Amino acid sequence: MILLVLGGWQRWAGLGLAILGILAILDTHPFRSSAFTQFDGDQGVAPYQEVLNYANEQDILAFWAHPESNRDVQDLGIIKMETKRYPNDILKTFGADGVETAYQDTIHITEAGMQWDMALLQYLRGERSKPLWGVGGIDFHLDQPGTRLSHVQSVLLVPELSAAAALDALRRGRMYALRRGDDYQLVLHTFTLTDVTTGKSAQAGETLVLQGPPSVPSIEAPQVEVIVAATNQQRVAVTVEIIRSGRRMDLLQGTTPLRVLRRDAQADHKEPAFYRIYVQGPRPNYVVSNPIFVRPGAPSETAPPPAASSPGSSPGTAAPSNPAARAGAAGR
Secondary structure, three states: OHHHHOOOHHHHHHHHHHHHHHHHHHOOOOOOOOOOOOOOOOOOOHHHHHHHHHHHHOOOOOEEOOOOOOOOEEEOOOOEEEOOOOOOHHHHOOOOOEEEEEOOOOOOOOOOOOHHHHHHHHHHOOOOOOOOEEEEOOOOOOOOOOOOHHHEEEEEOOOOOOHHHHHHHHHHOOEEEEEOOOOOOEEEEEEEEEEOOOOEEEEOOOEEEEOOOOOOHHHHOOEEEEEEEEHHHOOOEEEEEEEEOOEEEEEEEEEOOEEEEEEOOOOOOOOOEEEEEEEEOOOOOEEEEOOEEEEEOOHHHOOOOOOOOOOOOOOOEEEEOOHHHHOOOOOO
16 A cells, blocks of 8 residues: 555556455455365365356356266376266256266266166156256367267257257257267167157157056057167167166167167056166167156046057067158257
């Protein structure tokens, strides 16, 4: 303050120091942006929850990255950087829009009943305000041999090629994640859940409302349809796992292009549930779908008797088919 009353350069130096002092004050409690620092010891998930809260307040999409990366300690010369696995943290925090379910590293949270399913069950129980969607991610820091941006993808299911449509798909879970090699990739042409009572269907990221509990499960059980193909007309062996609410419903094998139809006659449709698909091909190829949610309709929503099944829709078929003829691939 003494410098401010002097003249010449000393006054300007004093003004600069005063501004720096004001900025330093604003950066301290209670004015600074976060109550957490890297010097306060183990603070659990509280700092991450603060970030998620801010993202939600600002309507920003937030996704967890590689929760099981095995690069625990990296030697960076005079310092070492440690990144611990954190799969359980996605269950302890709320407000995230999604988590990486495909990347070039170890991953177990996508297995039936693991942390991703647990988070989706939290949503069904009303413990989360929104689902945790699955996306693909890749740590592409520089052009390394054997690494390409295309090796991990989030395939967005959009009606048009625009930024608004892409953001909407990310927000609503209208996408699937995949990992691929250099030669080809697996394509999830179709993943739908159909109420055969009404003929209404839902796709990834959507909710299907059933019209009353199935009185004759073998006829009225909802039907899962999956069509998997490979680019470049590749015929490859794949395993299709259908997961219902964290438990394996079915495990089927075949060769692309493959069409699978399954009626879920064993599920209790009096409670909300979700269905998702995991497709494993020759390594490193795999596909992870986002879930389709299903909930029972109110008694007043009960629909008329089911229509007769169409030819070729009998349950329990898994046979090669032409995906292009079965499902439109526009915008995928």
